[in-house]
Amino acid sequence: MPDVSQAQVFLSLGSNIDREHNICSGLEALERAFSPLSISPVYESEAVGFDGDAFYNLVVGLKTTLSVGELAACLKEIEK
Template identity: 50%
Template sequence: MTAIYLSLGSNVERYKHITAALDALEHLLGDLTISSVYESKSIGFDGSNFFNLVVGAHTHLAIVELSEVLKRIEDENGRKRSGPKFSPRTLDIDILTYGDFVGLEGGIELPRAEITKNAFVLLPLAEIAPQVCHPQLQKTYGELWQEYDQTSQSLWAIDFEWRGKKISARR
């Protein structure tokens, strides 16, 4: 079993699609480690605010197989792939890391560059895996968050309930 971290985001019917994604991921992967849900403004286009979070889990699936299943979950939640890269999303699920793998596999480059570029990825990742090392940079996600310009992107934890359990900031 390989440890993985996934980022989830939605700015269209956000509660519905994030809840559906968590249901599908739990069914696929079993136990999930779930960060707080954060709200942030759209980056790269004018649109509704996003909900973002990071999920940790373990899988027996290979990288390409995992990616295919995640795309199927996105599609089942109305994901349209024909629009511009920066546009509204019903659901976006990205593989951030796959164990200690570094490189390109089936067109998927890991670890994902967004980890160090976007607060809405790095903060929830640092929240659930502060002592885990980035496989390329050899710094922990907690260290990377401390070094990040935390004023560059605005985001805030929100109350979110999944399966009767409140997901909230752990700080």
């Protein structure tokens, strides 16, 4: 049986539009796809380079056997 190794991946998440809902929804979707997750504290930061509402930002760690392309596709679908 081939050895299937997992890659450790860290994602930077942020939202300034309906931020609590979007961050919570994103974390729930990531949890369904990649449980368990390592989740940093949430930080609030001002928008930089444009006028806009403050962001919620955090980092999520996960392990996956997906290829880079498969992971990117999965994350884009979650982002939608």
